[in-house]
Amino acid sequence: MVGFDLGEMDRRDSYQLLTRIVGPRPIAFVSCLDPAGRGNLAPFSYFNLGGLNPPSLVFCATNTRDGRVKDTVRNVETTGEFVVNMVTRAMADRMNQASWSYPPDVDEFDAAGFARAAALRVKPPRVAESPVAIECRLHRIVRHGEGPLASNYVIGEALYVHIAESVLGPVGPDARKLDLIGRLGDDWYVHVAGEALFELPRPTGG
Numbered sequence: 001m002v003g004f005d006l007g008e009m010d011r012r013d014s015y016q017l018l019t020r021i022v023g024p025r026p027i028a029f030v031s032c033l034d035p036a037g038r039g040n041l042a043p044f045s046y047f048n049l050g051g052l053n054p055p056s057l058v059f060c061a062t063n064t065r066d067g068r069v070k071d072t073v074r075n076v077e078t079t080g081e082f083v084v085n086m087v088t089r090a091m092a093d094r095m096n097q098a099s100w101s102y103p104p105d106v107d108e109f110d111a112a113g114f115a116r117a118a119a120l121r122v123k124p125p126r127v128a129e130s131p132v133a134i135e136c137r138l139h140r141i142v143r144h145g146e147g148p149l150a151s152n153y154v155i156g157e158a159l160y161v162h163i164a165e166s167v168l169g170p171v172g173p174d175a176r177k178l179d180l181i182g183r184l185g186d187d188w189y190v191h192v193a194g195e196a197l198f199e200l201p202r203p204t205g206g
Contacts, residue, residue, distance in 0.1 A: 019184075021185075024190040027183055029095055031124045031127060050155065059154050071104050076154055081123055085134075086178070121135045131163065132163050133161070137157045
C-alpha cells in the first residue's frame with residue numbers, strides 16, 4: 001500500500017486524490033433564488049441523503065479557490081429554500097456548462113439553456129428537464145474550515161418530491177429508467193445504465 005498524509009499535502013493535490021477515490025458520487029443540481037428573486041443553478045457532487053425523521057439531505061459547496069463562499073450557499077442561507085434536481089445523461093453537457101463561475105447576476109437556467117418549472121412548497125423553480133426534483137427548506141449550514149476550499153454543508157429538510165411518470169415502475173422510480181449520471185475524478189463521469197446496473201438482494205439472515 002502507498003500512504004498519503006492529507007495534512008502534509010497541498011489542497012489541490014488532496015482534492016485530486018480524494019475525488020478520484022470517493023465515487024461515483026450522485027449530483028445535486030441545486031436551484032435557488034437570490035434575495036432579489038434572480039435565479040441560480042449549480043451542480044454539486046458532494047451530495048447524499050440524511051435521515052427520514054424528518055426526511056433530509058445534504059450537499060457540500062466548498063469555497064472558491066480565493067476563499068469566497070459560493071452564490072448557492074449565500075442564496076440558500078438568505079432565503080432558506082432550494083430545490084435539488086437529479087441529472088440525467090441527456091442533461092450532462094448543459095449541467096457542466098452551469099458549473100462555470102458566472103457572475104451573481106447571471107441566471108444559469110438561461111446561460112445553460114434549461115427550462116423552469118414551478119415548485120409547490122418553495123419559491124425557487126425546479127429544472128423541467130430533470131425526472132426527479134426535491135423541494136427543500138434549509139435546516140442548517142455547517143461550516144468546516146475557512147478560506148479556500150473550506151466546506152459548507154447545507155442540510156435541507158425535504159418537503160416535496162416531483163417524479164416524471166416516464167421513470168416510474170410498479171413500486172416507485174425504476175433505476176433502469178432514471179438514466180442518471182454520477183461524478184468521478186478528473187473529467188470522468190459514470191452513466192448509471194446498462195451493465196453498470198446489477199441487483200443484490202439484502203441478506204435475510206446471518
